[in-house]
Amino acid sequence: MSKPLIFSQNLTYRYPSVQTPALQDLAFTVEAGEFVLLAGASGSGKSTLCRLLNGLIPHLHGGELQGDLRIAGIDPRAASPHQLSHLVGLLLQRPDAQCLATTVARDLAFGPACQGWDRPTIARRVCEVVERLDIAHLLDRSPYTLSCGEQQRVALAGVLAMQPGILVLDEPFAFLDTAGASQLRERLRRLHAAGSTVLIAEHRLEELADLANRVLVLHQGRLVADGTPNQVLTSHLADWGLEAPESLPVSPPSQAATREPVTEWDGIQCERDGRAVLYGASLAVAAGEIVALLGANGAGKSTLLRHGNGLLRAQGGEVRVLGQPIGRRPVAELAGEVGLVMQQPTHMLFAPTVRDELAAGPHALRRYDPAWCAQLSERFGLNPLLDRPPHTLSAGQQRRLAIAAILASRPRVLLLDEPTAGQDAAARAALRTLLQECAAEGVAITVATHDPLWARSLCQRWAVLAEGRIVTPADDSLAAGMQHSRSLIPSQERAGASITHRFAKTPASLLEKEEKEWSGQGERFSPLHETAAPQRGEDRNEEGERCPDSHSLMQRSDRTGCFDPRALLVVYLLGCGLILLATRPLELLPLFTVPLLGIAFGRYWGAWRRVMRLLWPTLLSFAIIVGLGSGLEAATGAVLRLLALVTASVWFFALTPPEALGEALLASGLSPQGVFLLEGTLRFAPAMATLAREVREAQESRGIRLDGVYLLRNGVALLAPLLTSVMRFADDLAEALETRGFGGPTRTPLAEYRFQIRDWRLVSIALAGGGIAAAGLIR
DSSP: OOOOSEEEEEEEEEOTTOSSOSEEEEEEEEOTTOEEEEEEOTTSSHHHHHHHHTTHHHHTTOOEEEEEEEETTBOTTTSOHHHHHTTEEEEOSOSGGGOOSSSHHHHHHHHHHHTTOOHHHHHHHHHHHHHHHTOGGGTTSOGGGSOHHHHHHHHHHHHHTTOOSEEEEESTTTTOOHHHHHHHHHHHHHHHHTTOEEEEEOSOGGGTTTTOSEEEEEETTEEEEEEOHHHHHTSOGGGGTOOOTTOOOOOOOOSGGGSOEEEEEEEEEEEETTEEEEEEEEEEEETTOEEEEEOOTTSSHHHHHHHHTTSSOOSEEEEEETTEEOTTOOHHHHTTTEEEEOSOGGGGOOSSSHHHHHHHHHHHTTOOOHHHHHHHHHHTTOGGGTTSOGGGSOHHHHHHHHHHHHHTTOOSEEEEESTTTTOOHHHHHHHHHHHHHHHHTTOEEEEEOSOHHHHHHHOSEEEEEETTEEEOOSSOSHHHHHHHHHHHHHHHHHHHHHHHSOOOSSHHHHHHHHHHHHHTTGGGTOGGGGSOOOOTTOOBOTTSOBOOOHHHHHHHHOOOOSSOHHHHHHHHHHHHHHHHHOOSHHHHHHHHHHHHHHHHHHTOHHHHHHHHHHHHHHHHHHHHHHHHHHOHHHHHHHHHHHHHHHHHHHHHHHHSOHHHHHHHHHHTTOOHHHHHHHHHHHHHHHHHHHHHHHHHHHHHHTTOOOOSSHHHHHHHHHHHHHHHHHHHHHHHHHHHHHHTTTTSSOOOOSSOOOOOHHHHHHHHHHHHHHHHHHHHHHO
16 A cells, blocks of 8 residues: 555644644645645634645744654655755745746746756746646736736746646635636646646635545644545534635625715726726726626736725826815825725734734824724734734734724725635625625725625625726626626737737747747847757647747746846946945946946836835935035935945846846856855845835825825834835745745756857956046045
8 A cells, every 4th residue: 555645643833932833733644646625714724734745844934843744755854845846836825925037937937947957848848837827928027017816827837837746725716817717727627637636725615626525624723624525515614714615695786876976987097017907997986885896817906996095196087086086185195085905915014013003094094993993803803813913914814904904994985905815704704794884884895806706795786897997798787797707808818919019829929929029139139049949849738739949938038138147247246346436426426327327228217216216215314414424525425326336236137137147157156055045135126115115005005194204204114014024025935936946956047148259348348447447546
């Protein structure tokens, strides 16, 4: 008799500095080829068990682990996550933290490259997952510009590209639209039929009840049920905080549509990153009405909601609240009338404790009601957590807290972005009841969701966002709306061609088109022209469809410009050295002007402006402090030096993706450990500006005014949550890198990094010019 693939006996785990074990005395086995649904309420230990299976616990998280656990005979305590990544593929809960490269194409190739596969194999694997998950239209995009649902699909594709024997997914359906969920279900069915072992932690049991052949239920860290879906899902699920599939009630039709609208989006136009996201979208929601906003991933639902509270300003059309255009009213002022709960609740939480978090918004808006906050705390199951820091809560608990914190201010308009993602049955039921009570009090509620069963139990009306507009079928009912949204999803993705002017049916055709566009640029853009490439069209996926070969894949994924990253690094470091040598403003001015010209010619103004918006309060404070101590000339020089360093850094990192620099340094023979540390640090840098912006937006949405020199007035209010978010993001990024095999002894470069004549010329000119400039500065 063969040994089980996963074996656990008396398994107990406790996180550092936490007294209560997250898992207690777990005993179970999983045979090869099983499809296991891991169910349980929020905080029951599902994510902890998933991290144990690929070694993230205890290697990254530490803590105390007792008992016996074997994965294919391997003890995770004795094997690193990199070693286990060849066997166990783990998809984590947070999609944005799993964006590991500058383009989707590179992101998908990252894991197989870390496993050391050759380029044709990497290209073939990328082709297969692109076809199966229908993400060819995303290959050129930066993962950071995608919606949460699109990021989820890309992260899943990155895991599948590694072809693990055991697939462990943590809440994979949380942000997926109907089409994406159907594709994932079919993909999982095929993987299971092909012999893969699948274990999925999920709250939405209806998605997997007919696919799984076994269900494990965790409750308060203990295994309380283990059996077939029929045995477990027909038992007393409510005792464990679960909800049986198709058990939600259907909400009665609304009579609120005849009332005057409280919030209106009238012909909203929005273009972001050169793509038209909204194209004349119009929607009105009356007092007491609950409207479900449906649509495919990337349709613009989050963008529409962010226009509703002023975080985004309409490029065309108008947003009205209580009959008045919001115009340029500050977001913090609108927070008294409009409450927005974002997709990622982590960024919304900034107080030291849960208790303080509930009171922060009401205090800022001068409408604090301790009785109402206490009622919300009880309704959302937060009473046992009141004295805990918000960043220590589980993802589901954080989402409940974020919703409760917004409701604590009693807004007239409530905008919810995927409020049930990661929520268990008790939280979903509590939220449904509370929203119904808010609607009864006259609050106008709009819910963007991919959870149609829950929406059917709550919402009286629906709106489908497709092709940048709100569309409706002839039958004005929620059920018809959900059906209509399903039928629109494929056409909506095809409609991206008319909106974004870019779409291709298959990755092969998309890559061919891209290759034609780039082949005319000649050798200066692709060092791979010098290497022998496989015969194009030879690689095919399992269904016989043509796949991109390694040549075309690396062309599209390696867009570092016309110079080797190492040559650019020499120029950058030389420039920073000169900036540090200069002391007088007249010396620093040209050193600031040169990288600024590089920003202008490269059209990187957007990135530079974003950094400057974050840094100008620091620059102002720095100038005042230096000026008071050393005079005007010293202050001017200090500010110019900082500006020059920042501008040079923006220019360098815009030209040089971290993964390309890491691969180039590895090709030079540098220590893998040192290169991986540098690359991980560089990956973190672009996320800082995004995190700071999201933290600021979240605080303004809670009514906290960060106008003027907000760092001087509210430094702690911004920096404390920013540091917390940075630390949490760093942990999540480290987890994502480990799950994709980062940090192993080998990695396949996705391009051929070899100094060309142009690189030697650039370095020679930079060294000569830098030497002359340094001599002048020293003299």
